[in-house]
Amino acid sequence: MTTPYSDILQQLREAFPQPVSNRVHDAYFVFSFLRSLDQVDAMKSDRPLLGESEELDYHAAMQATVADSPQNLEAVTSQLVEYLSGLFIWGHPRSQINVVPSPTIPSIIGGMLPSIYNPNLVSDESARKIAVAEVEAIAMTADLLGYDTKQAGGVFTFGGTGTLLYAVKIGLEKACPGTQQTGVSERAVILCSDHAHYACTTVANWLGLGEDNVIRIPTTDDNALRPCLLESHLRDVLKSGGKVAAVVATMGTTDAFGIDDLEQVREIVDRLADEFALDYRPHIHADAVIGWAWSVFNDYDFESNPLRFRARTIRALAHSSRRIRQIPLADSVGIDYHKTGFCPYISSAFILRDRAELKRISRPDETMPYLFQSGKYHPGKFTLETTRSGSGPMAALANLRLFGRQGLQSLLGHLVTMAETLREHLESHAATTVLNRENFGPVTLFRVYPEGVDTFTVPKRERTDPGFRDELRKHNEYNRRVFARIQEEALQGRGVVISLTDCYRESEYGEPIVALKSYILSPFSDAEYVDAVLQSLWDARKAVANDI
């Protein structure tokens, strides 16, 4: 016999937070969460992952159906915990995989509070003071970057890709006014470096510009856009009557931490805009989703070095800071707090130097008659999203307050110190070579070579000499094998998990160069784990040599 609905309802009510203060039920809520955390804790070991990395069964997943009867909260949450099995613990010092941070506790709580009460950032009628949190987090960040906060403003959105989408949308509207109504009817391009994120291509595709209209400018050895080539490509576009939807300067590339010279980009764009007497100024966007955090060093006194970083660290930080401090020259900037800001996903902001430019993408009021009847702040008038979560801004606000400038300086300074320590070792060893030598962030791209290869000359010849194509391919394969070995060991709890990039960049004759990659982002990283990377490298090298 089926239970009457009233009993089912009664049971389900237990699964909701109580609308009126009920401390006994609060305890049940918290305790339920605690039990989940306990279960997760039981999945931890010395290894940098939760539980076991199991074979993923999509076939079974596709057979899933909804059951007839409800399950209780305890059963459901404990089933959910099982899905964490095999996840990397990004904050583990033995994990140096990618630009994925371990979120801080305040940012986790900041992200969770809105998920209990569901403020909707479409407007301040439904978000109340969480709307203030968004404005505050954006103001703090704009100020950190060096924008004039009387003018700057922005919104949180769905990731770094979202920030680029906003930038190009606004830039397109500047270059080709009216496309909101009429659609794109003329050629409009995005110019960016060949190391820019593929999100530039995604955006060109989704906005209807077409992927073929992304012009990728070749980069220098330090993985930054070549300004002279930007100038010639830009000139070609303008000469042929094309429009410029946006020029994207990447301030911290994903793999190598290359930073474009924004000052030169600005100079070139302005000069050509004048020369061609354009009736608009091409929009310059700084894709600083990774590099933004280095703006905490804008005012750091590298001479007196109050936080007492090592000399090598100071040199690295000062080098990056030189270009990061140029960000205010861009018309807009993209920020991922969920990368170098140690926030949970998703926490990304799009910030404009002049927030009035949001008008260019605003919907007229009459299309949204059911919203905005009261209140003052209505981001829903210009956001792509309708419902927007308060989790991103609250998490960002949590960390901006937790860290302050000095906290983030110390954290980033430590990560860079660790990366520099790794480089010191890799540079001093005959079998290894650092590839992104001129990029001084937390990421190190390197290659390892078999016994007997002269690493003083070979890496350079691989990069430049077409006669070395076969060598390059052979060593690509060698690095893949070394990587596979390191990975295997690391998953058993020995050594460190690093990653591999299939094409860190192309050789001058168009062949992909494979690189090993260490991305140090754990606050718990320490010199001993840097040594562990080297130890795993030597072990893997031996194992691979024995295999042959």
Ligand SMILES: *Cc1c(COP(=O)(O)O)cnc(C)c1O
């Ligand atoms: C990660 C990244 C993006 C995309 O950001 P998401 O938050 O993953 O959407 C864009 N640009 C750069 C340089 C990135 O590293």
